[in-house]
Amino acid sequence: MTAPHVKTLVVACALALAASAAFAQLRIGQTVGVTGAVAATVKESMQGAQLYLDHVNAKGGVGGEKIEIMTLDDAFDVEKAEANARTLIEERGVLALFMSRGTPHTEAINAVLEQHRVALIGPSTGAMVLHQPVKPYIFNVRATYQREAERAMAHLTSIGVRKVAVVHVDDSFGADGLQGARNGLKAAGLEPVAVAKFDRTKPDFAPLLPALQAAEPQAVLIIGSGTAVVEGIRSLKAARVGGQYLTLSNNASGGFIKLLGDQAQGVIVSQVMPASLNFGLVKEATQLAKAKGVDEVSPAMLEGFASAKVLVEGLRRAGAKPSRASLHQALDNLGRLDLGGLVLDYSPSDHTGLDFADLSIVGTGGRFRR
Incomplete structure (x- = not known):
């Protein structure tokens, strides 16, 4: 075999190994407005999600593999969100997408999901269009x-x-x-x-x-x-x-x-999330946050935390070597899942998630009060 052919073979093998490693590391993609109009809330929701993922990864991850979130900034722009979704799925080889933000943005992403049969877990939007009729690859967590x-x-x-x-x-x-x-x-x-x-x-x-x-x-x-x-x-x-x-x-x-x-x-x-420590979800998030020196879990953080719990459970049920297909199947047949006082129930005909809705008012000191 000639030197050029050997070099080509080495490069091909390296690319194959890189793609395999991407899946072995349970790489999950996200396109979201890290900058732009929703940046402040995005920062908090992802802080909450990472709180739970760090906890799981510290215990060995899922099946011995750690979960990695690969985030691309779409600056809350619809066209960029769709382009980022394609990059993550077609070039970065992610298993699934996670916590997009924005209704028209998620609608645009859905076309990419359906083309490649990739699941999106916990879009941070409550639009009815993402619930009815059921979008096969979108798994909502929060209420509408x-x-x-x-x-x-x-x-x-x-x-x-x-x-x-x-x-x-x-x-x-x-x-x-x-x-x-x-x-x-x-x-x-x-x-x-x-x-x-x-x-x-x-x-x-x-x-x-x-x-x-x-x-x-x-x-x-x-x-x-x-x-x-x-x-x-x-x-x-x-x-x-x-x-x-x-x-x-x-x-x-x-x-x-x-x-x-x-x-x-x-x-x-x-x-769309409770505040009382009587909910196991709130208590768990609060304890993990305090262990990291975070004094308060905001509603946005809790939404991210809950969505991460759904992602992890889907990965656990997807088998020893999760694939896009096995993760989608696991979520589609998840059934009832208690997140800690809040129960969602997925089936092929229902990806609605939770129904919890409450009101808060901003009080003195700049904090939400129920």
Whole structure:
């Protein structure tokens, strides 16, 4: 065999070994907005996920192999999220994807998942479009946005609020949350007194203010992500539109509160994870966090922690040498899984995950209170 042929063979073997090692290390991919509008919440959710994965890896991982999360930054851009998903699946050889963020982003990723038959565990979005009809390769962990919005409207109407406005981002996420708000208000025989939408990439609230002021809402639900919602709350407060402000759980992070600064107190944020130590999930996460010198587990951290538990259980049930197919099959037939007081139940006809939804309010000191 000639020298060039030997060199080619060595390179081919090295590439094959690298691909094998990628799977041996249980490499999981993630595309998410490490920078951009949702960066603060992403940081916390991944801190929570890593908290549990570090705990599992310290005990030998799964089947003697450690779990590695390979994260690519999509800056909360839909096209980049789809491109990153292709890179992770087609070039990096990941077993599955984990905790994407954003409804249109996850919708775009789904086409890649179905093409390559790769599972996505715990997308950090509660869009109904990812639940019904069932997306074969998407395994939701958190409750839906519609469930959250309905819960928020039920609270407002129960305390006598009759005039609610909805301000939402102009995409599938915003439309989904708006539908949940309409459902919740309809149960009390009401409709939103005003509905306004803003651009996701270049939010501008000034043109929305006159119509919102004219509607004289008592409360405003703002459906959007991170910095856009912060800007919206500041604009509405400055224009004296509404007295109570609400947003959804995609903003349930300490980072979001910090961005709001002196405007944070009194803002209601829906939650898809419990806060009480009576839940085994909360107690476990809190104990592991304290062992690492972290004093408080935020709602965003807990969502990441719960999603990591589902990922690990899927890997454990996928066999000695997990493949994309065996991991998908394990998740598809997972059945009932108790995460610590919260139970999800996957089957081929149901990938919904949890149904827990609650409300919190930002209190003095910048902390969520139930």
